Amino acid sequence: MKPTPLHAANPGPYTGDGNWTYLIPGERPVLIDAGVGNAAHLDAIGAAAPAGPADVIVTHAHSDHASGAPAIRGRWPAAGLTKMPWPERDGDVPWQSLADGDTVMTDSGSLEVLHTPGHSPDHIALWHAESRTVFVGDLLQLGTTVFIPASSGGSLSEYLASLERLRHLSPVRAWPAHGPVIEDPMALIHYYLDHRRQREEQVLAALADGLATVEAITDRIYTNLAQALLPMAHESVLAHLVKLEGESKARGAEALWVLRR
Ligand SMILES: [Zn+2]
Known part of the structure; x- marks a missing residue:
């Protein structure tokens, strides 16, 4: 698995340096997370996949991950927009829905959808079993802990269960939505569990x-x-x-x- 990291060009008080999205190239390019629709991000997607992504898989409904979906669809009308439903937050975007255990096909092999709630109820990670690597959205982030918004859909119990689930898979690399690539996700998961x-x-x-x-x-x-x-x-x-x-x-x-x- 060799995704192309594409920055969403959205630094700010809540996103730090901004979000990473990941394009899995090929004849059927798949983009993981939609960013916020900034022109620089759309141009970067276009440079990496001139015909646009076949599918955009969104890890959860928080706006720094999901709000760019309509802009992507606006530029590439054939792009599929896909996420696990969170009806209160999904707006009027025509999302196709994903469920735990679903498979996402890419030209680099299939990804398994892991429902990993806690940071948000609709949060998913995407597991590439072949390489034991995983796209983690906001489940893990180097250098900090993950925010659990208890009054707006967050659940610490669910988050810890999601970390345990990931721990049992023994991932060797994780691609987060914020911060650098995580080369030792198991160490970070153990640190998180200890910290909590x-x-x-x-x-x-x-x-x-x-x-x-x-x-x-x-x-x-x-x-x-x-x-x-x-x-x-x-x-x-x-x-x-x-x-x-x-x-x-x-x-x-x-x-x-x-x-x-
Ligand atoms: Zn989030």
């Missing part, structure tokens, strides 16, 4: 000390956090609390949280 376990211990300790709100727990755990990052930290703490509630270890009511014993 440590965070959970911190949240449990804060609850045990009587801290009851997301804000108070966040202040305890995230010291020296830039003000602009506070909303994301709140969501991360909430993601832990919701997970603990699902495991009957904590209980939340009226935005006040307590340990369950």
